Every structure is written in structure tokens, then in C-alpha cells.
Amino acid sequence: MIDNEIVTRINSALAEEFELEIEDIVPEARFKEELGLDSLDAVDMVIVLEQELNIKIKKDEAFKKIRSVEDLYNFILSKKTQA
Template sequence: MTDAEIIKKINSALAEEFELDLDCMVPEAIFKDDLDLDSLDAVDMVIVLEQEFGIKIKKDESFKAIRSLGDLHKFILNKKDEAV
């Protein structure tokens, strides 16, 4: 799976889970300010992403630093690279 395909999968999964418009799913989007997602939504986000990609996120401290969709893209892409 290419990086672009992974990013598209992330965006689609989150848009579906949180009923967001795909047009809003840009790397600069801040979860709290732009997408209106809070810390409770972050828990759901972890579950969705773990299921979509078959990875473990909960115990990764770097996940707590994610503030934007672009940060999330980089995080998941790095996880993919670690798995290789």
C-alpha cells in the first residue's frame, strides 16, 4: 500500500466514523479546532485506526502529541515503516 493510499484510508475511516466531510480532511486540519474532535473522540480514533491498519497505538506515547491530521498521517506512515 502506498503512502497516498494509506492517507486516503485514514481520511475515509475518520470521515465515516465522525461524520466529517472528506473536503475538510486536509493535513492542516487541527482535530479540536477544525474538526471539532475532543479527547473522547481520540479514544474512538485509536480503535478505528487499530482496526483499519492492524497496529497497536494505545501504548505509543508519541500518539499523545498528535494535534493535526497531518501529524496523524505521519504517525501512521511511521508505524507502517516500523512494521516492514
């Protein structure tokens, strides 16, 4: 189940950090293909989300599992549940 507050915070952080249109940040959007983010952006994304959501993300773990915005939502929700 998606937590609307978490989704809003993730979307806002991504839009601000990467100058994306909020309406482009939809669950099915893939970071590389649709949003134009590269591997360096992925590193920045991890840092921004760690700060925004007060969680710790292992970079190698995140890079293996996250390809789309929905993957990111689910990954973050699993981290918040573990905390």
C-alpha cells in the first residue's frame, strides 16, 4: 500500500532536485528512459531522499532494485516499515 504523504514528499524532492515537472513523476515512469536521469543523478537522488525522509539507503541496494518511480515508492516504504 502506498502512503500518500511519502509519495508526496518523494515527488516534491525529485521535482525540486532534478527540475522535473511534478505531473511527469508518475508510478510507471522509468528514471532513465522517461525522466532522463542518469547514474550520477541516482547518487544525488539517494542523498536527497535520505535527508528528506530521514532514512539510510545502501547505494548498491538501491541501484539494483529501483528502475521506476513505483520501484522507488515501494523501496522507501519497505525502509520506513523496517525502521
